[in-house]
Amino acid sequence: MAEILVLVDHADGAVRKPALELLTLARRLGEPSAVVLGAGEAAASIAATAGEYGAATVYVADGAEFADQLVVPKVDALTQIAQDKGVAAVLVTSSGEGKEVAARVALRLGSGLITDAVELEAGDSGPVATQSVFAASYQVKSTVSHGVPVITVKPNSAAPEAAPAAGTVENVTVAFTGNAAKVVSRTPRVSTGRPELTESAIVVSGGRGVGAAEGFGVVEKLADSLGAAVGASRAAVDAGWYPHSNQVGQTGKQVSPQLYVAAGISGAIQHRAGMQTSKTIVAVNKDPEAPIFDLVDYGVVGDLFAVLPQLTDEIGAR
Amino acid sequence: MTLRIAVCVKYVPDATGDRGFADDLTVDRDEVDGLLSELDEYAVEQALRISEESDDAEVTVITVGPDDAKDALRKALSMGADKAVHVNDDDIHGSDVIGTSAIVAKALEKTGFDLVICGMASTDGTMGVLPALLAERLNLPQVTLLSEVSVEGELVKGRRDGDAATELLEAPLPAVVSVTDQSGEARYPSFKGIMAAKKKPVEELDLDDLGIDADEVGLAGSWTQVGEVTARPPRTAGTIVTDEGDGGKQLAAFLSSQKFI
Numbered sequence: 017m018a019e020i021l022v023l024v025d026h027a028d029g030a031v032r033k034p035a036l037e038l039l040t041l042a043r044r045l046g047e048p049s050a051v052v053l054g055a056g057e058a059a060a061s062i063a064a065t066a067g068e069y070g071a072a073t074v075y076v077a078d079g080a081e082f083a084d085q086l087v088v089p090k091v092d093a094l095t096q097i098a099q100d101k102g103v104a105a106v107l108v109t110s111s112g113e114g115k116e117v118a119a120r121v122a123l124r125l126g127s128g129l130i131t132d133a134v135e136l137e138a139g140d141s142g143p144v145a146t147q148s149v150f151a152a153s154y155q156v157k158s159t160v161s162h163g164v165p166v167i168t169v170k171p172n173s174a175a176p177e178a179a180p181a182a183g184t185v186e187n188v189t190v191a192f193t194g195n196a197a198k199v200v201s202r203t204p205r206v207s208t209g210r211p212e213l214t215e216s217a218i219v220v221s222g223g224r225g226v227g228a229a230e231g232f233g234v235v236e237k238l239a240d241s242l243g244a245a246v247g248a249s250r251a252a253v254d255a256g257w258y259p260h261s262n263q264v265g266q267t268g269k270q271v272s273p274q275l276y277v278a279a280g281i282s283g284a285i286q287h288r289a290g291m292q293t294s295k296t297i298v299a300v301n302k303d304p305e306a307p308i309f310d311l312v313d314y315g316v317v318g319d320l321f322a323v324l325p326q327l328t329d330e331i332g333a334r
Numbered sequence: 335m336t337l338r339i340a341v342c343v344k345y346v347p348d349a350t351g352d353r354g355f356a357d358d359l360t361v362d363r364d365e366v367d368g369l370l371s372e373l374d375e376y377a378v379e380q381a382l383r384i385s386e387e388s389d390d391a392e393v394t395v396i397t398v399g400p401d402d403a404k405d406a407l408r409k410a411l412s413m414g415a416d417k418a419v420h421v422n423d424d425d426i427h428g429s430d431v432i433g434t435s436a437i438v439a440k441a442l443e444k445t446g447f448d449l450v451i452c453g454m455a456s457t458d459g460t461m462g463v464l465p466a467l468l469a470e471r472l473n474l475p476q477v478t479l480l481s482e483v484s485v486e487g488e489l490v491k492g493r494r495d496g497d498a499a500t501e502l503l504e505a506p507l508p509a510v511v512s513v514t515d516q517s518g519e520a521r522y523p524s525f526k527g528i529m530a531a532k533k534k535p536v537e538e539l540d541l542d543d544l545g546i547d548a549d550e551v552g553l554a555g556s557w558t559q560v561g562e563v564t565a566r567p568p569r570t571a572g573t574i575v576t577d578e579g580d581g582g583k584q585l586a587a588f589l590s591s592q593k594f595i
């Protein structure tokens with residue numbers, strides 16, 4: 017069966033959820049194998065998880081290069097494995113880095129590249145990817161017509177399903193090419209204890225209507241009652257009320273949760289570009305004319321400082 | 335020695351317009367006004383700041399695009415860039431990112447540079463990969479997605495706020511950089527800048543000038559193929575209620591009916 021290579025994204029020694037989604041999608045196209053890079057001691061347990069989700073083989077490579085140099089070592093490894101094994105497609109998570117890695121791999125393999133797929137199916141001539149473009153106002157179906165398809169897939173594009181496979185570890189020695197930027201220091205982001213924004217099933221976001229940094233208290237309380245991640249509009253981020261890492265939109269994170277709650281957010285096109293593919297959308301805004309109401313499944317015209325706490329209490333009472 | 339900074343900019347349809355597709359499934363550039371991709375203003379801004387800090391620097395803006403893409407170059411020139419290069423050829427129409435990167439890379443080589451600065455992503459294609467492809471093609475270090483950038487002697491340094499960590503990066507020049515919208519507010523062109531821009535040189539190049547075969551690029555030379563484009567069905571109108579003291583409770587009832595709580 018055709019071998020589908022999946023680059024497994026990991027953090028703090030654990031597989032990140034989008035990698036499990038990729039392995040699930042890869043099974044539609046052929047037999048998944050996983051690539052685990054620079055995971056150190058954690059490689060074995062990451063490989064085991066990849067096996068649980070369908071990877072027949074797990075290629076493991078390690079070395080200081082993965083931490084010390086930007087992007088290029090991962091490109092070296094992925095290209096080498098793809099070439100040696102003659103794989104039928106390469107799948108990578110759509111993150112800033114994931115897309116850069118995928119692009120350079122595609123060029124080295126002499127292949128076409130598709131980024132930000134939200135759906136993948138097997139077609140007559142290779143995988144068919146669906147992209148959601150122009151702030152999700154259009155759906156585009158594309159294929160790669162030259163070389164081994166290299167495709168990046170957005171988080172939350174599929175529900176991860178376990179399907180135990182051998183998960184046989186094969187260690188790989190990578191010939192590094194160099195010529196990369198040096199990573200002088202790395203400061204991991206401090207965890208808030210809340211779910212990862214792009215991976216969370218529910219996201220509660222606040223905008224300029226929240227009025228101040230302290231105003232985010234009501235947003236966070238609602239998020240915690242729902243087990244949700246917290247997002248923010250650029251207006252709220254630019255005002256310094258919430259960190260940029262939580263920004264949702266064109267220049268922030270693109271999220272696609274089961275439920276998106278927008279509080280005090282008007283719904284500008286650039287914000288919509290980051291949340292319009294959410295399954296269910298709810299908004300609280302005191303302006304009945306706010307464009308966000310054009311998108312919602314349920315909207316409350318009202319003051320977020322009244323509506324959010326009441327909702328949080330209701331959830332607590334259930 | 336003059337520090338030669340090349341800024342790559344893209345001319346895109348206005349995101350606030352009603353963007354769509356033409357019959358050949360490429361972006362419809364007739365229905366919606368175009369402009370300099372807003373995210374590339376940050377690249378121009380950082381180039382100008384680096385140039386102002388340096389004893390001797392020259393900023394060249396480069397675009398690959400149709401006739402109207404000149405507007406994007408004019409805007410960058412009126413912000414303060416020194417000169418422009420416009421690669422324009424009917425055969426480029428419909429190029430995918432692999433093709434586009436080949437053209438931009440050749441234009442950069444022809445122009446000459448010590449530092450390339452790009453935006454984080456275009457506002458239409460939004461792939462965010464062209465800078466990485468340029469680095470690959472030009473065999474240079476990529477120092478990308480920076481929210482802070484500086485040139486110190488022969489080194490370019492920057493801060494990359496990634497998904498899981500903040501990284502401090504450095505690489506020797508020449509290098510390919512991309513900057514985010516966190517890198518610093520872009521300046522508005524002054525009246526003087528707009529007048530001066532009219533006299534600044536814009537070099538016109540076609541595929542021949544760059545030694546690129548027409549069949550390597552364009553729609554026919556693309557390694558990706560768009561099969562189908564469909565407008566997303568408008569979302570069915572949702573329920574909107576006005577809070578009269580029980581808005582939170584009503585919302586809770588909705589969320590419960592949808593099994594979220």
Ligand SMILES: Cc1cc2nc3c(=O)[nH]c(=O)nc-3n(C[C@H](O)[C@H](O)[C@H](O)COP(=O)(O)OP(=O)(O)OC[C@H]3O[C@@H](n4cnc5c(N)ncnc54)[C@H](O)[C@@H]3O)c2cc1C
Pocket residue numbers: 222223224225226248249250251252263264265266267268269279280281282283284285286287290300301302303306318319320321372373457
């Ligand atoms: C190139 C570019 C990229 C961009 N990228 C992004 C991006 O990634 N993400 C993003 O979000 N934006 C982005 N923007 C900015 C975007 O255009 C908007 O300016 C921004 O989304 C507005 O944020 P907002 O909705 O919070 O603020 P506003 O538009 O000011 O809306 C605030 C809303 O809050 C409501 N409100 C006020 N008080 C209350 C209250 N007490 N209770 C309930 N409602 C209240 C108001 O009625 C209003 O509708 C980008 C812009 C550009 C040009």
Ligand SMILES: Cc1cc2nc3c(=O)[nH]c(=O)nc-3n(C[C@H](O)[C@H](O)[C@H](O)COP(=O)(O)OP(=O)(O)OC[C@H]3O[C@@H](n4cnc5c(N)ncnc54)[C@H](O)[C@@H]3O)c2cc1C
Pocket residue numbers: 129130131147149150342343344345361371373374377396397398399429430431432434438451452453454455456458459460461462463464465558
């Ligand atoms: C909705 C949509 C989806 C697309 N999906 C794909 C796809 O999956 N695969 C594919 O191969 N192609 C795709 N394309 C085509 C692709 O967008 C173009 O080939 C484009 O020229 C490069 O990609 P980008 O605009 O996404 O650039 P990005 O990689 O987002 O651009 C990053 C930076 O590169 C520089 N830059 C970009 N374009 C130019 C230019 N023309 N001239 C000078 N500098 C430039 C700018 O500094 C910009 O900020 C898509 C286009 C659209 C409109």
